[in-house]
């Protein structure tokens with residue numbers, strides 16, 4: 001039985017740490033898919049008690065983004081959590097999380113928070129870090145699981161945990177993909193008709209970049225951009241290579257392990273993806 005909690009009932013329900021043992025939190029925005037379920041399985045293997053939060057966080061959406069349209073199939077999500085054997089679902093309301101709209105926020109400072117997603121979604125990571133810090137304080141988990149699909153988010157959360165001394169461990173989970181390579185995402189539900197097929201441009205562009213990496217950064221970029229040019233319904237927002245340690249873009253003569261990241265719009269749907277790339 002999955003017990004549904006809000007931000008107020010979570011405190012007493014999660015108070016008895018001896019009874020709960022090791023607690024893992026899996027933060028989500030709901031509309032659960034196999035990617036989320038894989039994170040939940042990792043949480044179950046790593047802890048005694050699993051809490052999954054479902055909260056579509058208004059603070060991380062820009063004014064022209066899909067906050068209103070974002071799918072909220074709560075009954076279906078709860079049934080999936082029950083099936084997965086999740087102990088608690090934290091499902092707070094916006095009023096409870098932001099009674100006065102926040103006066104206190106966590107700022108995703110530093111260049112790594114302003115580039116890529118931070119450039120295309122100004123303020124996005126301030127919203128993410130603020131809500132994640134709140135969720136950590138409400139649940140007080142020993143472990144929190146995040147997906148590598150949102151690689152920049154993961155890197156900034158790891159940094160926040162380190163720099164603000166949150167007493168917990170972040171467990172990353174690799175990207176879960178459809179059979180044809182498309183990274184699973186709640187927003188894939190928006191893709192209709194030809195959009196679904198053309199959305200493969202993201203994973204194929206990253207694959208092409210990785211395959212061309214022996215010839216260096218510029219060759220990889222060209223290979224990826226060439227793939228995008230075969231998909232007329234897709235508009236690339238960025239294709240970048242970052243150093244895995246600093247999350248900052250690599251120079252053209254970079255040698256070693258990097259992460260290729262991309263974001264693109266397929267019609268009105270915005271998707272992201274990433275892949276490890278080694279420049280020899």
Ligand SMILES: Nc1ncnc2c1ncn2[C@@H]1O[C@H](COP(=O)(O)OP(=O)(O)OP(=O)(O)O)[C@@H](O)[C@H]1O
Pocket residue numbers: 027028029030035036039145146147148149150173174175176177183184185186187188
């Ligand atoms: N395909 C995936 N593989 C691994 N982790 C994933 C995948 N999709 C989502 N996650 C992770 O699940 C957590 C919750 O993400 P979220 O609820 O935003 O789902 P999403 O599918 O990424 O949705 P969206 O379409 O809004 O980006 C995040 O840590 C995210 O990285």
Ligand SMILES: CC(C)(CO)[C@@H](O)C(=O)[O-]
Pocket residue numbers: 027028029055057060128131132150153
């Ligand atoms: C971490 C998160 C749940 C914060 O709202 C969200 O950004 C997400 O689903 O990746």
Ligand code: BAL
Pocket residue numbers: 029060150
């Ligand atoms: N998966 C990251 C949440 C967002 O796109 O706002």
